[in-house]
Amino acid sequence: MMIYTVEQIKKRIVKLKNQGHWNCKDCGKNTFKNNKDYYVVTDKLWLKFGISKGMLCFGCFEKRLGRPLIKEDFKDCGVNQENILVKNLK
Ligand SMILES: [Zn+2]
16 A cells, blocks of 8 residues: 555545546546535446546446445445445435
């Protein structure tokens, strides 16, 4: 595992933002602006329904999945704990 400084992380985020990395690949919505669209699903789901590199907003991922997301679909990590939509799932 590599350890990054806060400065390096900030630089990387800006770089990714400029590349349109944060835009949902299906609808073009910026997932960085709205943290409801920033989440991490399990590797299994992302491999099957996601896109390897890039972002999908909450709604577009559900569309691809063909059903509403449930708690078990998400990884137990900090990103999801910050996400109000994920937190409110039963
Ligand atoms: Zn979308």
